[in-house]
Amino acid sequence: MSKARVELVVLVALLFLYSLGIFLYWNLGEIPILMLFLYWLIGTLALISIFMAYKKMKEEKEGQPVDDEFTLQIKYKSGYYAYIYSLYMWLFLFLGRSFFQDIETIVGIGVLMSGLIGYVCKMYIKRHNYEK
Amino acid sequence: MKNRIREFRAVQKLTQIELAKKVGVRRETIVFLEGDKYNPSLQLAYKIARVFNMSIEEIFILEDDIG
Numbered sequence: 001m002s003k004a005r006v007e008l009v010v011l012v013a014l015l016f017l018y019s020l021g022i023f024l025y026w027n028l029g030e031i032p033i034l035m036l037f038l039y040w041l042i043g044t045l046a047l048i049s050i051f052m053a054y055k056k057m058k059e060e061k062e063g064q065p066v067d068d069e070f071t072l073q074i075k076y077k078s079g080y081y082a083y084i085y086s087l088y089m090w091l092f093l094f095l096g097r098s099f100f101q102d103i104e105t106i107v108g109i110g111v112l113m114s115g116l117i118g119y120v121c122k123m124y125i126k127r128h129n130y131e132k
Numbered sequence: 133m134k135n136r137i138r139e140f141r142a143v144q145k146l147t148q149i150e151l152a153k154k155v156g157v158r159r160e161t162i163v164f165l166e167g168d169k170y171n172p173s174l175q176l177a178y179k180i181a182r183v184f185n186m187s188i189e190e191i192f193i194l195e196d197d198i199g
Contacts (some may be wrong), residue, residue: 036193059158066156069173070164 003066004057011053015046042112045119078122085121086114134193140184156169157177 022039031039060066066073084085093110100106133191155175155176164170165180172180181188 063153064149064158068161069176070161070170071158074160 002057002060004060005017008050008053008057011046011050015043017096018042022126034057038108046114058075074126078118078125082114082118085117089113089117110115126129133171133194134168135165135194136191137162137180140186140191141166144184146183151180154183161175 018094056066070099090110093113100109137151141148146154148166149157152159156179157176161170165172171183177188177192181191184191
């Protein structure tokens with residue numbers, strides 16, 4: 001099985017498990033609005049990831065490689081920036097811990113924000129003159 | 133670094149995907165190369181030059197040498 005196809009299968013399986021979890025949680029009681037918003041955001045990001053993985057799978061079928069020297073350099077560079085900004089994000093989350101109800105919320109927001117920071121860094125480096 | 137990839141690709145009637153396949157990269161890499169937003173590795177520059185049957189200097193121009 002190709003790399004892009006494996007990525008697609010894993011993403012669809014994860015989204016299915018995630019949806020099942022939300023459904024079960026919903027049956028346990030009412031979900032707060034903030035949490036609902038976070039779940040919606042995670043679901044949307046998962047759908048975007050599935051779309052990207054599907055696109056990559058199609059391109060792989062056309063004979064294009066999944067990664068090349070340019071995409072790998074973008075990944076390395078954005079990975080570096082995402083790491084640095086995530087460190088600051090965790091620091092600010094720690095400093096503002098009194099605003100959150102419990103540790104789970106802080107960890108959940110932190111993980112989600114790390115993903116978002118990674119995505120934003122990748123898009124920024126790709127769009128805004130990579131060489132500079 | 134400027135390049136004349138778009139120009140030579142048009143002469144040889146190659147699409148971006150066809151050129152990408154010939155040199156073993158993704159189409160988006162060709163898009164960024166043609167937009168002068170990415171400087172290729174020496175290896176990729178050689179492969180591109182080989183496809184066009186030209187020297188690297190004919191395809192890639194150092195900005196200091198322009199004008």
